[in-house]
Amino acid sequence: GAVVSQHPSWVICKSGTSVKIECRSLDFQATTMFWYRQFPKQSLMLMATSNEGSKATYEQGVEKDKFLINHASLTLSTLTVTSAHPEDSSFYICSAKDRDSNQPQHFGDGTRLSIL
């Protein structure tokens, strides 16, 4: 089945650090990837839609200069949290849509980010 690999699975770092999270589709090509954030006991909130070779589309209220998204190939999208602060601590999850299938998005295992 379609596999989405997300790394790292967890990160603990100091306030002010920038953190990069990778999302890879291992056995399919994804023209579109999605980045979600989930706070404890809350649902997934879409942050941005990442399209290969073009700028990401951010949801309302998401700072594009803080959450940098790059989708340079059909199998890789990255999310960089710049100058992270404790309030950015959350569970970040990516998903990818198979370009050649009508199946729904496939989710990565998520990245738990803790900013001290």
Added chain:
Amino acid sequence: QKEVEQNSGPLSVPEGAIASLNCTYSDRGSQSFFWYRQYSGKSPELIMSIYSNGDKEDGRFTAQLNKASQYVSLLIRDSQPSDSATYLCAVTRTGGGNKLTFGTGTQLKVEL
């Protein structure tokens, strides 16, 4: 009004019983409907997808869709303790570019 609404629960059912999870959505342009299961600390796992009115069965799971009432449900038969998780309802809308809008989820507890 939230786009996708679910009762947060917890919904407690005894082992072997039927668990019924409900979801309503506000956008009549919604076209595809999904149920995801999420264990604590894990990412969502697709359980069922449904695209047209009626019932769709897959093993112990049955999804029901009523577009006129803007309502989608998930029935879990013969509930097991391993079914204890949060169940997320998600929808996409026509022209929405495959974007999923999630409900807040219903926590299900299956008790021995």
